[in-house]
Amino acid sequence: MRRSIFIFGLIFIALTLVVTPAARTAPSFTQLDVTLKGVSISGTVASAINKSGAIVGYYTTGGVDHGFLYSGSGYTDVFYPGSGLTEALGINDNGVVVGFYMDGPSVTQPNFHGFTWSATGGYKSVDVSGATSGTFVQAINNNGVLAGYFSDSAGSHGFTMNGSTVTKLDAPLTTGTPYFTQAWGINTGGSVSGNYADANGMMHGFLYSGGKYTSFDAPTTVGTPAPGGTYTVGRGLNTNCVVVGAYADTTGNANGLVRQGTSYSVDDDPSGAASETDGINDSGQVVGLFTDALGNGHGFLSSVSVGTTSFCTATTDPKKKHHHDRDHDKDHHDNDRDRHDNDRHHDGDDGDGN
Numbered sequence: 001m002r003r004s005i006f007i008f009g010l011i012f013i014a015l016t017l018v019v020t021p022a023a024r025t026a027p028s029f030t031q032l033d034v035t036l037k038g039v040s041i042s043g044t045v046a047s048a049i050n051k052s053g054a055i056v057g058y059y060t061t062g063g064v065d066h067g068f069l070y071s072g073s074g075y076t077d078v079f080y081p082g083s084g085l086t087e088a089l090g091i092n093d094n095g096v097v098v099g100f101y102m103d104g105p106s107v108t109q110p111n112f113h114g115f116t117w118s119a120t121g122g123y124k125s126v127d128v129s130g131a132t133s134g135t136f137v138q139a140i141n142n143n144g145v146l147a148g149y150f151s152d153s154a155g156s157h158g159f160t161m162n163g164s165t166v167t168k169l170d171a172p173l174t175t176g177t178p179y180f181t182q183a184w185g186i187n188t189g190g191s192v193s194g195n196y197a198d199a200n201g202m203m204h205g206f207l208y209s210g211g212k213y214t215s216f217d218a219p220t221t222v223g224t225p226a227p228g229g230t231y232t233v234g235r236g237l238n239t240n241c242v243v244v245g246a247y248a249d250t251t252g253n254a255n256g257l258v259r260q261g262t263s264y265s266v267d268d269d270p271s272g273a274a275s276e277t278d279g280i281n282d283s284g285q286v287v288g289l290f291t292d293a294l295g296n297g298h299g300f301l302s303s304v305s306v307g308t309t310s311f312c313t314a315t316t317d318p319k320k321k322h323h324h325d326r327d328h329d330k331d332h333h334d335n336d337r338d339r340h341d342n343d344r345h346h347d348g349d350d351g352d353g354n
Contacts, residue, residue, distance in 0.1 A: 032287075032299035034059040034068060034075065043297030046287035047089045047099075048139070048236055048279035055287055056088040056097055057299055067099055080115050080123055082106070090139035090185075090236075090279075095119065098126075098137045098146060112136060114148055128159060128166055137161075138184045139236065147186035149194075158183030158194050171196035171206050173215045183208075185236035185243070185279075191312045193243045195233040205234030205245050205259070210314035218247035218257055219264055232257070235288075236279040241312040244277035244286055256288055258304050261311040267302055275300075282306070 032055070034044045039061050046057040054071040056078070067078030067088030078088045080101035089099040097117045103110035112134025114126035127135045128150045137148040146161040155178030158169035171181045173196060180197035191209035198204060207214045217232045231248035243259040244267070256267035256277035267286055268275045277288040284306040291297050 028303045030301045032057075032301055034299075036061070044299040045289045045297065046278065046299030046301065047087075048091050049281050049285050049287045049301070050091045050095070051093045051281050051283070053281075053285065054091055054095065055299075055301070056091045056099070057287070058087040058089075058099075067097070069097055071095075078117060080113075080125075084110060086115075090137070092140045092142050092144075094142060096121075096140055096144070098140045100134070100136045100148075114146070116140065116146070126161070128161070138182075139186045141186045141190070142188040145186060145190065147183040147192055147194075149182040155179030157181055158192070160186060160190075160192065169194075169208060171208075171213050171215070173198065173204070173206065173213060181206075184234060187237055187239050187241065187312075189239065189312055191237065191241050193234040193237040193241075193245075195245070203231045203233055205232045205243065205257075207234065207237070207241060207243055207259075207311075209241055209312045212313055214313075216243075216259060218255075233276075234259075235277060238280050238282045238306070240282070240306070240308070240310040242280055242284075242306050244280045244288070246276040256286075256290075258286070260306065261309070265304065267304060277302075280304075280306075 032044060032046050034041055042060045044057065044059045046055050049055050054069065056067065056069050058065045058067045065085040065087050067086045069076040069078055069088060069091070078086055078097060078099070080086045082104045083101035084104045086101040087099045088097050091097050095118065098115065100112055100114050102112050114135040114137030116124045116126060116137070126137050126146065131150050132152065135148065135150050137146050139147045147159070149156055149158045151157065157179055158181040160167045160169065160183065169181055169183055169192065170179050181194065182196070183192050183194040185193040191207065193205070193207055195203055195205050205216045207216065216234070232245065234243050234245040237243045245257045245259070246254045247257050248254055254274040254276055256275040258265045258267050258277060267277045273291045273293055275288065275290040277286050279287045284304045286302045286304055287299065289297060289299055
């Protein structure tokens with residue numbers, strides 16, 4: 001299962017959500033698994049949640065990832081027409097779903113593309129102009145601005161996309177090339193969360209808000225993070241710039257992380273295996289993934305306490321910005337796909353993965 005099809009439109013199928021409450025200390029925790037009658041599913045990832053509690057993610061069957069939307073009335077399979085795999089990774093409060101897909105077997109050299117889907121607009125493919133090996137859309141805000149990442153000969157770059165206008169995001173917190181910046185979340189104010197690698201290959205989370213990058217690493221006060229900020233990643237964020245993600249501890253295990261300004265807390269699965277928090281809404285509902293003691297991957301829904309304090313910095317909506325970088329860069333993603341897989345599989349199998 002990657003960490004992180006064949007029909008036109010969304011098809012409602014007999015997908016079942018299995019919820020397993022687990023005994024644990026706060027925050028609350030509910031295991032999420034997609035089951036499909038007569039089909040073997042090797043793992044489930046919950047990637048994002050909107051204000052109404054609709055959850056998107058993906059599951060793996062036969063080595064192929066299928067996106068899903070769970071809106072309370074049941075599951076909907078999200079499978080880009082004719083693709084080889086699809087992962088649903090983001091959803092806004094208007095119910096627009098985003099993610100990426102890979103070209104199907106009929107394509108000699110398959111590529112990766114972002115997509116959007118809505119009940120009224122159907123599927124639309126998204127590509128950064130000139131990308132060589134793929135565009136990966138991770139999030140969408142309520143204004144329809146997308147966030148994600150791509151790579152070119154200089155490395156991997158985050159981006160936002162407002163209509164046809166692309167703004168490249170390279171965290172200026174490292175030196176030299178190759179660049180490695182990935183945008184994973186965007187809120188309605190235009191603040192972006194994600195991660196970047198420094199010159200030594202160490203991974204750090206970042207918040208880009210009000211035109212300013214803020215780097216962050218899990219402090220020792222939240223548990224036992226590996227020394228030197230070896231691995232901290234930022235994933236989704238909510239309106240007030242509460243950021244979720246993960247960090248690696250001294251044993252090499254990944255742990256879910258919640259950042260509220262300078263305050264950090266752990267959001268881990270109760271079994272003590274690897275976890276990653278991927279999405280959060282304004283009510284403090286959090287979704288993500290964990291691997292159990294047997295290495296099986298599961299989604300989860302938890303709840304953390306969030307207040308009304310904003311941790312954003314003079315936020316500026318990308319729709320209102322006038323300093324857009326219109327570089328429609330080429331994307332080289334053979335390497336980046338591996339980095340994407342490794343990033344989501346930081347402690348082994350997420351069940352991967354977004």
